[in-house]
Structure formats: C-alpha cells, structure tokens
Amino acid sequence: MQSSLSLSLSPHTSLTIPRPNQSSFTTSAKPINLRFCGLRREALGDFSPLLTRRVQFNSITARRRSAADLGVSASLSGGNGSPPKSFDYDLLIIGAGVGGHGAALHAVEKGLKTGIIEGDVVGGTCVNRGCVPSKALLAVSGRMRELQSEHHLKALGLQVSAAGYDRQGVADHANNLASKIRNNLTNSMKAIGVDILTGVGTILGPQKVKVGSDKVVTAQNIIIATGSVPFVPKGIEVDGKTVITSDHALKLESVPDWIAIVGSGYIGLEFSDVYTALGSEVTFIEALDQLMPGFDPEIGKLAQRVLINPRKIDYHTGVFATKITPAKDGKPVIIELIDAKTKEPKDTLEVDAALIATGRAPFTQGLGLENVNVATQRGFVPVDERMRVIDANGNLVPHLFCIGDANGKMMLAHAASAQGISVVEQVTGRDHVLNHLSIPAACFTHPEISMVGLTEPQAREKAEKEGFEVSIAKTSFKANTKALAENEGEGLAKLIYRPDNGEILGVHIFGLHAADLIHEASNAIALGTRIQDIKLAVHAHPTLSEVLDELFKSAKVKAQVSSPVNEPVAV
C-alpha cells in the first residue's frame, strides 16, 4: 500500500510512477501532497487495501512529525510539483537464490524492469549448497538402500549380487546437478530479460544500491534476498576436512567411517540418510531432549523408529557440543559435550568426522543496512507480514523488502520464493499477505517426511486459546495398494483439523513420496478448502495420493458440504 502511494523518506524524492494498476488510486485521489499519521502499522495491516487507502486520504491533516513517526511520507507525481524521477529498475533484487529468482520471474510477468545482483553464483544456497545437490546424494542413498535391503528385494523377487559405489561418481552427480540447475536458473532469467548484475550488493541509501566496488544502481523497490550460511556455534573449529558444514559435506570429498552430526533437524537427518547408506556410522548430537524437535511428535517418533533405530546410528540428546577439535596429529575428531541444562561436562566423543548441522545464520553482513537505519536481530532483517523491512525505530522502510532466509520467517527455498512473489504482488498494486501456514516442508529421507500447517501440540495450544475443538485423523500406508506394491508400507499420514467447520490445521506425512503428497493438503490450506469438500474429490486408483484421500475421508466433520451442486456434465 505504501508502495503504491509512492512513499518516501526523503522529501526531495517524492514521486510516483504511473501504472495501469494504480488507476483506481489515482482516480479516486486528488493530486495532493499526502501525509498520513496516527496509524500504527498493525492497524494498517488489518485493513483491506482499499479501506487503507481511504483512511490515508482522510488523514490529510497529517503533520510532518507524525509522518516522521512512521518514517514515511507520501507524495503523488505532480502533486507537489517535483519531477518524476526515473530509476534504473522497477525492482532490484539483491541475491539470486531461489527466492530472488522467484521474485524476478514474477516481476517480469507483472511488467517490471527487473535487475538481480549476485555476489557469488546464481542459485544461492539451495541450488549450489543445499536442496539441490543434497537431493542428488539422497537419490543415491535411496538406491543404495534398496540395493542393500536383501529382504526387500527378495520380497519383490529380485536378486542383486552386491551394491557398491564410486564416491567421486556420486560427488560428480551432485555437482553436475547443481550446475545444471544453476544454468537453468540463469537462462530462465536471461531469457525474459532480467539483468543479472555480478558483484556484492550494498545498500547505499533508499532505493540505491552499489554493485561490486563502484557501480551504483537505483530502483523503485528493492528486495533483499541474501539468504543464509551454515551456522557454526562458537567453540567449534571447522576445518572443512574432518569438521565440516553442509557446504563441505555436499561435495562428498570423503565418506568417514564414523561421523557425528550436530543437530537432528532436516539437514542432519538427510545427511544421516546419505552417510549411513554409504556405509558410515552416525552419532547424532542434539541439544533438545528429543531428536527431530521440529516435527510433529508422533511423526518424529515413527521417523525415529524407521530412520534412526534400525540404522547404524546412535545419539546423545540434551547436550551441547561445546568444543569440537578437528582430527590432527594422529588424533581423531574430539567432541566435548556438556549437559544442555546443567552445563556440566557430560561426555567426550572421538569420531572420524563431525558435520555441523545446527541450523543456518542469515547472510546480511556488509549489506549496508545501517545506511537505511536497519538493525538486524541476530543477523535477521526484521520485516512485517508483508516482508517490508522495519528500521531500528520500528518504522517501515519504504521500498525495501526482505525475503527468504535473511528475514528468518521460514527458512525454506520455496518459502523465500513465495515471499518474493508476494512482494511483487504488493508493489504492483495488489495487496498480498502470504499464509505461511500453507507452506509445506519436506525432509527427503527414505522414506520422506513432509508437513504443512500446525503440529498437533501447536494446534491444541491454538484451540485452547481460541476455544475450538481439534480432531485428529490418521491413515497408514499399510492400507495403500500402491505403497504395498512397492513393498513400502511403512508410513503414516496425520490430519489435524477442526471438526466443527472442517478446516485443515495441519497435515503430516511420513512415508513413500511424502514430499510429493503434501501438496494436496497445502493447496487446500492455501485456498481455504474444507475437508467436507475435498473428501468428495476423486483420486486415481491405485496411487499413493489415496493415502490423503483416505485421510480426508476418515475425518469426522460436522459441517455440510459447502460447494454448490455443479451442473451435471454428460459423459
């Protein structure tokens, strides 16, 4: 909204760029120097765009002081006589990762002149050091697991003599995949005319960014999408050989006999899948009392039963790794553990390697945020629900947005992309608030884990607060024909919902192709589809998707089907 009003901090840059989709605004508003005041951000957020605009226009009595409180002032082109300024770009994105890429593609579709700055390689973490190469390794680990599971093969009537692998070949596969996707990404942007500016981007001031050492570009709106780097707690010495982060691990330069993985979240879990499939033994070190703390407890339990317990994995929970010394002078990697609560020394581990998978830290240093009076919080750029950057005084910084890992809202590649698209929607005149509860997440172990929305404890907490009832429905992959045909009956799908109105609060899946199955649920949440309606939808038989079909059908919803009866279609 502010963007459509062409808000600006500095009076001399008051301007607007006429756009077709601003017509409703420009026609309804008189060309007058606008200031608004007294409206807190929260209040603004609660209004519909139209209503907000009206309120803003009705607040003509605004004084400069109150406008300064918000850190914004507004002016319309011609309204105060200042000439329209032309920018190098309508939209400039700092960081060409998956978030920036998603935003750039959508911006071009919306007719914006778009530039994207990349200081490293196009594709960012996901493509180069994250999701993409890890999927290559996991594809290998999945096949290795199948080939090693004599029991499973025998059950299918297959005979395989021996499974082996070539480490360099596996590493090359991951690397090749990353460069392939990187090229695809680069080409997809080039093809539609996105300018790719190479160099480190630094914000010099409002709407102004330095690229590399000397080039300065201006843009109507700027999106920070600089992503994150592996977080390494202090006391841990990363040497890149025996004490490594995911960045190193994805290169698969070695397969240690025994590797400790610090952190049992998505990254740690996926790597445990890879390493154990390639013959390593794994020891998890988890600060919380339970492994896989982010997952729904029930799914976590099942996952532990399938992904941890039968494998060559042990674990230490409720401990911090305070000191990790790389292997040197003929000594192994030494890990000192303390109790997470009492802080007393607990144990010392000697392993061949340690992978630090304790999460990711935002990559926002050197971004020049101080030039727009923005103070990061633990490195994260503070934003509101519309990804608008908030400055040190709690005010919105006009024309500046931050998406993806750098804002820390939801550190997932597709979340960053969705946030970027949401920002583009806003700056092109359509208000949009991304529902983060509709963003699915997946862990690509074998079998996979996926989830969307709330976990059961979260849902129960919410229900308690808001006074509604929560119900749970579950289905097993053991009842699914396709899963049994694959001899992969181990799995569970869980639905958390409101029995009164059929709202889907969360869906959690553990089982074959769970990551692909979750979208039916995430789409339903995003579109507000209710269970009583979706349960009537038809699924092809026999497919794994029927797991969700069963799940929806087993839910007991009091509300009636809300969709009208369609016209009969002759077939």
Added chain:
Amino acid sequence: MASPFLSRAPLSNTNTNTNFTSISFSSSLSNSLPFRPSSFSTFPSKRRTLTVRSKIREIFMPALSSTMTEGKIVSWIKSEGDILSKGESVVVVESDKADMDVETFYDGILAAIVVPEGDSAPVGAPIGLLAETEDEIAEAKAKATTASSSNSTSPPPTSSPAPAISQPPPSKPVSDSPRKTVATPSAKKLAKQHKVNIESVVGTGPFCRIIPADIEAAAGITPSKSIEIKSNVESAPPPPPKSAASSAVPPPIPGSTVVPFTTMQSAVSKNMLESLSVPTFRVGYPVTTDALDAFYEKVKPKGVTMTAILAKAAAMALAQHPVVNATCKDGKGFTYNANINIAVAVAIDGGLITPVLQDADKLDLYLLSQQWKELLKKARAKQLQPNEYNSGTFTLSNLGMFGVDRFDAILPPGQGAIMAVGASKPTVVADADGYFSVKSKMLRESSRVAALDAGAAAILLRSCILVQSHGAVDINRTSYDLRSLCSIPALDNWAGFGPPSPDDRIPLFGLVGQRGLWGLLDTPISSWNQVNGVVIGSTFIDAYVNVTADHRIIYGADLAAFLQTFSKIVENPESLTL
C-alpha cells in the same frame, strides 16, 4: 507373512510368575494368545488357587511370533496414570516380524512403565504394571522400581563368553591414562543385541575403538556380510583382514553362489539351532496300517485326508497321555497344555511351516479334514495367522508319501514331542500258528494269489529281511549268495527252518528302493517250486512311527505307552469316527 518352523508361542496360562507371592495374577496382554484355563487334572492345583489378592497386574512382553524371543517397546500408547479399559491398545511392540499394538485384557490404570520406549525385554518379562484403583498406583510404582533395579543390578548372563581373556592384546599400546571405552554406534547395537559386555571388549578399530567385528568376535558369531559397503574406487590400499573371526570362515569355492535365507528360512535355522538345547530321545514303533488303509479308502470319498486321520489318531492318543502333550518351558516343571493342537509340518515354496489343527481331539474327522484343506490353502498363500502356525502342542511330520520308510524328526522348541511317520509297506510276519506268510498290499491290489511252498517262502522271507536290513543290495545282481545271509544271526532258526544253506541261491529282481519288495513278489511264482502252497491271506502293512521327545518331561515308558495307544487306534480306525 513369514512363518516359523515348528514352534508355538507359550500359552498365557502357563506364565509361572516367580514373584507370585507378591503379585498374585499374571497375564500376557497379547490378543493373539487368549487366556486358556487348564482342564487337566494333572495341572498343579496350586497355581489355580492363586486368587486375585492384590489388584496389581503385570503387563508382560507378549510373544507375537513363534520366533520372537524378545520384543522392543516401540511406544507406549498410554502413559503412566492413564485409565485403560479392556481391549484398548496400550503399547506398540516390535517383534522380529512386525509392530503390533498390544491390548489390555483388564480395566485399570497404567500404574508404572517398567520397560521404557526403545528398550527391549524378553518374552514374558513384565513391561508395565496395571493397578485396579488409584490407591494401588504407589504400591505398583514401588514394585516397578524394585523390579527395574533388580534388573539393572543383575550380572550379565553367564552364558556370554568372557571375551577379554581370549582376546589378543591391543596391537597398539594405548596411553597410560585410563581410557574410556569408545565403540561405534553399530558396535553398541550389536553388543546389546548379543548381550556382550562392551567394557570387556578390546577395540581393534581406528584409534582402538570397538567396531562391530570386535563384538562379533566376542560373541563368537560370524560377521554379517552385508555390513561392508565401501566405496569401490577408494579402496586403494588392499583391505587388511578384518578380524580373526572373519578369516576363520573358509573362502567360498569359486563359482559357488550364496543365496541368503529368507525370513522364513532364517526362522527355521534359528529354531533348529535352538532345538539343540533340548535333551531329546527317540522311540520307534511299527504300526500295522492295513485297517487304516482300508478305512482311508472308505472315507476318502467323503473328503477325509490322511493327515486328518493321523492328526486325529495322535490327538486321541495324546488325550490319554497328556504328558506327551506337555511342554518343558523353563526346565523347572511340566507345563500341561489344555488343548491338543496338532501342528503338521508342511513344505511350502522356499520354506517349511506348521499349520495347526486346533483341538484335534475334539473335532470330528470331517471337520478336521475340511480345516486342514483350508489351512493348506492359506499356508501356500502365506496367509496363515500367527495362531494358526504357532499354537501347536504336538507336531506330526509325515514323509511317507515320498516313500521314506522311517526317519527321525527334530523336536521343535516349545513342544514336548514330535511324531515322524514313514511309509506303509508290506512286511513278513509269522502268524499265530507259527506259520509265516508274506503279506502285502501290492499282492492284494494285483489280485495275485500266490502259493508258495514252505521253502520258497522261507527264502522269500529271508530275502525280504535281507532287503530290509541291508538296503544296499546290489540291484544289478539277479542272484545273491545266501552265504552272506548266514552271518545274520536273526535269520538262524527263523520260524524253525534253520539257517539257510550256503548252496541256496535266490533270485532278486528289480530291487529299487521301496519297490524292491514288490519287484521280488512280482516275479513269476511259477518259476518257484509250488509244493504245499500257503495261501496268502489278510494283508498287513506296517508303517514305522518314530517319536522324538523331550526327555526332561517325557520318559521312555511314557512314549511307549503313548505309541501303543496310537497303534491301537490306528489298527482300529473305526474309533476315529466315534
């Protein structure tokens, strides 16, 4: 469903609780093992008079499959303090085959969890305590703590070898300071699985850590081959010999292929090894089956199978000799089984399974036959439910149809006796008048009424015995020097004919396995002297029945008596239909 060989789950009523002074009633919670009150008079009455004094019940680790020796608690569905109602799932137990929800048979409160999630407990061990009222929770909790503390303080099983002594000293001297034990995750898992005290194992891995091979060596098992997955390319230095244990296994002969066991075959293998721990003995008995054969011919059109007949006969005999139907569970007493469930060994594709004819003594022959056909169908489709293959109390193994005349069976763990039935075959017997006759089913079938003179019959008799006792007669010879017969003392003066003359020669024809005798009898009798012929009368056919039994509970006389009864029933098969 994978199936075990010849075994059965312990029956719940036989859970003799060693703490029964403090806890008066015990029950397995397994839904597949319903509580069966004993109906035997021989059942020690002491156990039955145990009334429910205290209201605290133990929840036992159930036997979910016949091969299950211990189970792992996957998760407790209920938490301590939860109110349970009969039939509710309480705990998920992981057996060697599947995860199963275990239900409670009683209402009550889950007072204490003795074995936490992720831990294992042997079958029959208490895993939780069920209190009837809230007041008893504290009492149950106290019990639980004593139970778990006594568990933890108990020394490791003495059966595990003391590996530290037999181990070579570590190749590399370690620093002087006392080192903590470093073992890899899978070494720890293996140690737990094989009950090896990891502290006593000396590691031979990198940095002197304990690796799986060390545990395997300590446990005296051959290393599992599937463990070694290594990069093909990076094994530039040739891998050093892993451990003494692995080098002890001779290398496979070139060209040989290794086909790993299926689950069913593994279960068979495990059961067979386990059977070695039971002191067994064998008693053989010839059973005349003429009447049985005739009976079978009669009832066959009504759908009665030979298996059902044999099972029914065995069950009827067992009803009179309950000790043969008993089990020695813990080496401390007789466990009399309330039901007579006859397990019958069946070869199926790639394995062996023992479908069980339950209450075989009570069901009539026709029902039993019908049931057997259904069981067979299910067995072939691998759809038998656990209680359909592991609830046997006595096993029947019949190889007669393959022409095997006698064999010994291995006693499956958990049962008292197994009966091995060979093929029926014609036998020579001397009748009550001192006459001997050759009696054979084959003669009857071919309607050949043979008349033999005494001498020829004597020679025939002797050659029959010769064939029987020296099975390896050269079949290519058409005559046989009777001088070799002279050395068989049993032939001396047989039926008053005196020892064979060294000059006698007898023709032998077509001596091929079982049919040897037939061939002999089928030779033109006309070539023999037909003087003072003896008409061969009624046919007698004997089958050898060998029973293998657990000598801890079943003694020779018991088996002999049982076999006598069995023989009587078989010789008067009409009683089977009563």
